[in-house]
Ligand SMILES: Nc1ncnc2c1ncn2[C@@H]1O[C@H](COP(=O)(O)OP(=O)(O)OP(=O)(O)O)[C@@H](O)[C@H]1O
């Protein structure tokens with residue numbers, strides 16, 4: 001489960017600009033912006049796909065369409081042969097910006113994911129296990145506004161991971177985390193993926209995240225987003241691009257592709 005086929009996907013937005021006229025009217029003029037143009041991609045079931053591309057190229061738009069939150073202008077996305085057109089409870093989306101429910105505590109937010117689990121004792125244990133995993137022990141009864149940005153991201157990750165979804169769609173899940181937490185969460189997601197083998201689509205701005213985590217790395221061009229690189233990464237884990245010459249070479253190629261002349 002979790003095979004994804006993206007066929008001839010196009011997405012246009014009509015940007016509304018207000019123009020002042022001499023007569024005082026302020027009509028809205030529509031300018032069409034093509035964000036995705038004839039995008040074709042295929043992800044194998046169980047793959048961890050890392051998607052990179054310049055800011056504003058359409059990564060979040062692509063994820064939202066795959067998640068069924070937005071409709072393409074034309075083209076389609078198939079999951080296991082079935083067209084995706086509305087959000088599926090089997091797929092979980094981790095937002096680029098905070099997606100926690102503000103009126104619920106950390107515990108309640110995480111609990112949302114497994115509310116259908118029958119055994120209450122087992123459920124409590126699982127919630128606590130994931131809260132501990134993201135190091136939020138002691139903050140179970142805090143509301144999102146009482147947490148730092150990094151703590152909110154960690155709570156959100158716990159909520160996503162506890163669900164054990166068919167497909168996990170993550171839009172910059174590590175943004176706002178401090179360096180060490182970022183490293184730990186990255187390792188956690190890799191381990192979870194190795195263990196569960198679910199399809200994960202992850203957008204990141206961090207090239208090393210993609211190289212260390214991905215079974216496949218996809219680089220999109222600037223808007224309209226087209227596929228500049230689609231490479232399967234068959235390197236064993238744990239990976240370190242600094243010591244693996246092939247990964248190091250690919251790292252430099254990707255930096256160059258994204259407009260940076262030498263890798264840092
Ligand atoms: N609802 C919308 N209405 C109009 N334009 C939109 C809408 N959503 C996104 N866009 C435009 O589509 C383009 C792509 O946006 P998107 O959020 O997908 O980029 P992104 O690749 O995720 O960028 P970033 O890396 O900064 O998160 C941008 O130019 C944005 O202004």
Ligand SMILES: [Mg+2]
Nearest residue numbers: 059060096171
């Ligand atoms: Mg985005």
